[in-house]
Amino acid sequence: MTHWNNISYQKIKDAKFANENVIVNFENGDVIKIPTKNLIPTRLTNIDWSKLNFSSFEITIPAKPYNLEIPWDKLRVISDKDFGKYLGKESEEQSKLIGIKIKRLREKKGIKSSELAERAGVTPQTISRIEKGHTDVGFSTLRKILASIGYSLKDLANEENELELENTSKSFNLLKQKLNFTGIDTNLLIKKIIPPKLQVALESHRMSQPSLLLDEAASYVSKIFGWSLDEIWTNQNLILGSHPAAMAYFKNPSxxxxxxxxxxxxxxxxxxxxxxxxxxxxxxxxxxxxxxxxxxxxxxxxxxxxxxxxxxxxxxxxxxxxxxxxxxxxxxxxxxxxxxxxxxxxxxxxxxxxxxxxxxxxxxxxxxxxxxxxxxxxxxxxxxxxxxxxxxxxxxxxxxxxxxxxGNEAEKLAEESVELANWKIENLKRTVLKVAKKGKIREDFLANYLAFRLSYQSENWWGTATKMQITEPDPFTTAVNLLKKKVHLQKLGHMDFNLLSTAIKI
Known part of the structure; x- marks a missing residue:
């Protein structure tokens, strides 16, 4: 995981136009200045830089015949040479992978490269360069090549999975695929189970991931779900048991x-x-x-x-x-x-x-x-x-x-609030405040109760109820701070400490 994949590198905190430059402040603290002349595409006119607007991942400028939208990665490519090199390398690797997959699909049908070239209406040299990853292939050309041998873009994507399974018994992508099939969300795996430092190490060896690193990642999975490393890396699907503690549901999940x-x-x-x-x-x-x-x-x-x-x-x-x-x-x-x-x-x-x-x-x-x-x-x-x-x-x-x-007053307080509001939803906030004070009940409790009650009558009062909530101090942080006082984390081993501290964001 490089710093380019970090959300703070990508997220725009502020952007403005000044002195014929676009100045962008990113969440990680980087500030870049790009002359507007480097951002103007062809065919756009009447660009009003003074009305520049921005969202988290792009800037937008009014123009004709359509607005100029500039994503974060284009801004970074212009200002960060290393990021440009990184994207270039990614593009080369993607071209190689596409070439390998096209060659495999062609060979599955027993078609020679010269015949494929004739079918697709391109030169044999073009097919050779594509299969060796020496050239980018456009979307329309790719579809035409695949169609000429009876395949689709979906078949091309499926070929990548087969290629990975055949060429290696271990990879981080393979681990993610197997776990996702069992119901283990990839976001959970990346954000909460596999430590960030281990992910960085795996990313830095992405083309050839060492077995020891992969086994370390799989060990975290093994600890939680009980599979052995051999079971995790076998070609068989993983099966998730019904434990823990019989998991009694008082309502059956879908x-x-x-x-x-x-x-x-x-x-x-x-x-x-x-x-x-x-x-x-x-x-x-x-x-x-x-x-x-x-x-x-x-x-x-x-x-x-x-x-x-x-x-x-x-x-x-x-x-x-x-x-x-x-x-x-x-x-x-x-x-x-x-x-x-x-x-x-x-x-x-x-x-x-x-x-x-x-x-x-x-x-x-x-x-x-x-x-x-x-x-x-x-x-x-x-x-x-x-x-x-x-x-x-x-x-x-x-x-x-x-x-x-x-107490036993929930419905009584709710009905009193509605009656005082003259059954008009726009009056409810005022009456909830009044009834809560009179009944010595916190207003956020009564607001929540009414919002849920109204939702079953197809009335949405959550906007108002949300504004009446107590939100400080942050409840998650409050619960975490108390847990930290009650537990002795030094009793946990290294891996267990990583798992718990990541879960509660210590």
């Missing part, structure tokens, strides 16, 4: 999502085991026996329902909490691992109210459904107070969270 949920559950489960390994267990666990007892114990220590206080309370009960903020179909979990409980909170939002609801929901599962060792609950849908699941367990967990937050 067939399309099942492998992805299984894959991420294995990843989250392994991280959960690391957290438990690195945190000292309490001598005994005495959980509240009812909602009233739980709420009484909490409010005896903390005056308000706040995320940090609730997280601390969970840890004090002996329940570890692991925060994750990846996107995807997995929406959280609770596990009993060898008699110890851990909750995985997985949220992309910065709204405290959403994190609090999810935490209360999972706490109920711990209290009510995870008494038996090595059992689990995995959430396959986003949690919300109005989930239409048919699962009694999920409905009970929602009820527990709602009653902790609102």
């Amino acid at each position: 067939k399309a999502n099942e492998n992805q949920i299984k894959a991420y559950s294995h990843y989250a489960y392994y991280l959960a085991k690391l957290v438990l390994k690195a945190s000292p267990p309490k001598s005994e666990y005495i959980y509240p026996e009812s909602l009233d007892e739980f709420k009484l114990q909490y409010l005896d220590k903390y005056e308000k329902i706040e995320l940090e206080s609730l997280l601390v309370f969970a840890w004090e009960l002996g329940i570890c909490v692991l925060p994750l903020n990846d996107s995807g179909v997995f929406h959280g979990a609770a596990w009993n691992i060898d008699g110890r409980h851990i909750i995985v909170l997985k949220q992309n939002t910065s709204a405290h109210a959403r994190w609090i609801f999810d935490l209360l929901h999972e706490l109920y599962h711990v209290f009510a459904h995870l008494e038996k060792e090595n059992t689990s609950v995995v959430e396959v849908e986003e949690l919300n107070p109005f989930s239409n699941t048919e699962s009694i367990e999920e409905l009970e967990a929602n009820s527990f969270a709602n009653q902790f937050i609102f």
